[in-house]
Amino acid sequence: MLRDLQGSWQPGEILGLLGPNGSGKSTLLRILAGLLPYRGSIQFENRELSGQTAAWRASRLSYLPQQLGFEQPFTAAEVVMMGQFHRLDRWGGGGSPELVSRCLERVGAAHLAGRAVTRLSGGELQRVRLAQALAQDARAWLLDEPTSAMDLHQQLELLDLFRELREQGKSLLIVLHDLNLARRLCSQVWVMDSGRVLARGNPDKVFASPQFEKIFQVKMEVFWDEKGDSVLWPKKLTHLESSDTL
Amino acid sequence: MRSWLLLGGLALLGLVTLGLCSGSYSLSLSQVWNVLLQGPGESPENVVVWQLRLPRLLQAILVGACLSTAGAAFQSLLRSPLADPYLTGTSAGASLGTALAVVLGLNYGLYPVCAFAGALGAVLLVTRLARIRQGVRLEDFLLAGVMVSTLLGSLVSLLMVLAGRELSRLVFFLLGNLSGSNWLLLGWCLAPFVLGTGLLVWNAYPLNLLSLGEDLAAPAGVAVERVKLQVLLAATLLTASAVASSGLVGFVGLVIPHLCRLWVGPDMRKLLPLALVWGGVFLLGCDWLTRLAPQELPVGVVTALVGAPWFLWQLQRERKC
Numbered sequence: 001m002l003r004d005l006q007g008s009w010q011p012g013e014i015l016g017l018l019g020p021n022g023s024g025k026s027t028l029l030r031i032l033a034g035l036l037p038y039r040g041s042i043q044f045e046n047r048e049l050s051g052q053t054a055a056w057r058a059s060r061l062s063y064l065p066q067q068l069g070f071e072q073p074f075t076a077a078e079v080v081m082m083g084q085f086h087r088l089d090r091w092g093g094g095g096s097p098e099l100v101s102r103c104l105e106r107v108g109a110a111h112l113a114g115r116a117v118t119r120l121s122g123g124e125l126q127r128v129r130l131a132q133a134l135a136q137d138a139r140a141w142l143l144d145e146p147t148s149a150m151d152l153h154q155q156l157e158l159l160d161l162f163r164e165l166r167e168q169g170k171s172l173l174i175v176l177h178d179l180n181l182a183r184r185l186c187s188q189v190w191v192m193d194s195g196r197v198l199a200r201g202n203p204d205k206v207f208a209s210p211q212f213e214k215i216f217q218v219k220m221e222v223f224w225d226e227k228g229d230s231v232l233w234p235k236k237l238t239h240l241e242s243s244d245t246l
Numbered sequence: 247m248r249s250w251l252l253l254g255g256l257a258l259l260g261l262v263t264l265g266l267c268s269g270s271y272s273l274s275l276s277q278v279w280n281v282l283l284q285g286p287g288e289s290p291e292n293v294v295v296w297q298l299r300l301p302r303l304l305q306a307i308l309v310g311a312c313l314s315t316a317g318a319a320f321q322s323l324l325r326s327p328l329a330d331p332y333l334t335g336t337s338a339g340a341s342l343g344t345a346l347a348v349v350l351g352l353n354y355g356l357y358p359v360c361a362f363a364g365a366l367g368a369v370l371l372v373t374r375l376a377r378i379r380q381g382v383r384l385e386d387f388l389l390a391g392v393m394v395s396t397l398l399g400s401l402v403s404l405l406m407v408l409a410g411r412e413l414s415r416l417v418f419f420l421l422g423n424l425s426g427s428n429w430l431l432l433g434w435c436l437a438p439f440v441l442g443t444g445l446l447v448w449n450a451y452p453l454n455l456l457s458l459g460e461d462l463a464a465p466a467g468v469a470v471e472r473v474k475l476q477v478l479l480a481a482t483l484l485t486a487s488a489v490a491s492s493g494l495v496g497f498v499g500l501v502i503p504h505l506c507r508l509w510v511g512p513d514m515r516k517l518l519p520l521a522l523v524w525g526g527v528f529l530l531g532c533d534w535l536t537r538l539a540p541q542e543l544p545v546g547v548v549t550a551l552v553g554a555p556w557f558l559w560q561l562q563r564e565r566k567c
Contacts, residue, residue, distance in 0.1 A: 033465045058467030065461045072457045072512040082455050086467035092451035
């Protein structure tokens with residue numbers, strides 16, 4: 001259940017969504033993706049979301065859920081082709097196979113094209129779903145912990161992909177747990193707890209705020225290196241420091 | 247996929263020829279050909295071919311195709327290889343309809359009508375029970391299907407006790423058989439068959455996306471609720487018309503789509519035509535076997551007897567690959 005939610009997010013902006021487990025981040029994404037009903041108003045390009053057709057939404061919002069498992073042995077290329085669904089004819093024809101291979105290549109998954117998605121690892125699945133979202137080519141992306149199944153190298157490549165999308169004027173809404181990743185990527189973060197957004201704004205300001213420390217029960221320390229880069233280091237709050245403890 | 251479809255077509259042709267020629271009144275190929283060219287008439291050969299064998303063969307193909315495509319649709323929609331056309335309460339509803347007809351002493355010709363009404367009623371009830379504000383949740387649908395089936399099944403048992411002398415008729419119907427086929431029944435079956443398969447084929451590609459989960463299908467642009475409803479309606483129509491005309495023929499709707507999926511993969515655009523043809527082949531073959539026995543067997547018994555070992559053999563072979 002989400003309450004008193006208000007805010008906006010612009011083309012070419014990457015918005016980070018943070019918060020403890022169960023705070024409502026994924027729920028917010030599912031509502032925006034059209035998978036859950038809502039009361040109130042959500043507008044995209046000045047149109048109310050709930051009144052639009054599935055095809056209209058698909059060309060504007062793509063969604064990558066956290067759970068990625070597949071039960072049907074379609075090939076990766078077939079799954080990526082499904083991303084173009086809103087542009088295909090009724091029988092699934094008229095799609096571009098070149099686009100499919102280009103998208104798979106972009107995420108380094110060209111070699112997976114003919115493989116059944118039921119036999120892929122978590123990281124491979126994640127890349128196939130990203131390729132699918134690339135093929136869908138929506139104006140805004142909703143991503144639920146996209147880095148969770150990926151190794152470090154893949155995470156960095158993902159950051160490059162997201163920046164590239166931002167350059168193209170796409171809007172990204174990303175649920176993240178890694179604060180340093182959020183600082184490197186997002187121009188704005190929202191921090192949620194119990195279904196409300198309790199803090200928002202520039203990541204560095206938000207992470208240093210008392211609300212943030214209270215929600216996560218952590219104290220932030222910042223370390224600087226000689227080049228002027230900084231790293232956030234969260235520490236557990238002790239009983240004495242904390243205003244209301246467990 | 248083409249070769250499997252071609253093979254199925256050839257098998258259909260072969261089995262139809264075999265079915266027209268063989269039986270207690272043997273006919274040669276040229277006799278059958280002549281009779282077919284003559285059109286319906288009065289001679290004994292003519293009556294055997296036009297009134298007895300041809301409608302029965304077509305009925306077998308139609309019922310096999312109905313059950314198999316409905317099974318393919320349910321398995322894809324519910325994302326479960328164990329789904330079969332009967333789990334939505336259609337079989338129990340149809341049985342109850344027929345049992346009522348038997349107990350009330352209605353005319354034999356009205357049995358299919360009662361069966362159809364029962365099947366449709368059961369599915370409407372199941373859909374109503376599983377319906378929530380947003381649409382139909384598939385888990386609830388399964389659960390409601392099982393519950394309604396159990397409830398209606400116990401009512402059938404109750405009626406069986408009350409049926410007394412008419413019991414054997416009811417049992418024969420419940421076991422599934424094609425011996426009652428005629429042109430009228432075939433005509434009855436045809437409309438739901440065309441409508442049902444048409445709706446399924448229309449939804450084949452969206453169903454592909456839906457079989458990967460609603461979380462994928464809806465944001466990709468599939469009108470999820472509409473597709474679900476149309477597919478449920480289509481599969482139900484197909485099942486109900488099969489049950490109403492031939493009783494409960496088990497196994498076809500479970501196994502044939504499964505086998506076809508092993509052959510061509512999960513794409514419904516390939517799976518549906520293949521399931522349609524091979525469902526027909528399978529039931530036609532099984533029906534031919536029932537006629538070989540000294541005393542005519544219910545086809546439902548043969549489908550399971552033949553189908554289970556064949557299926558297990560295929561599964562074993564697939565594992566080895």
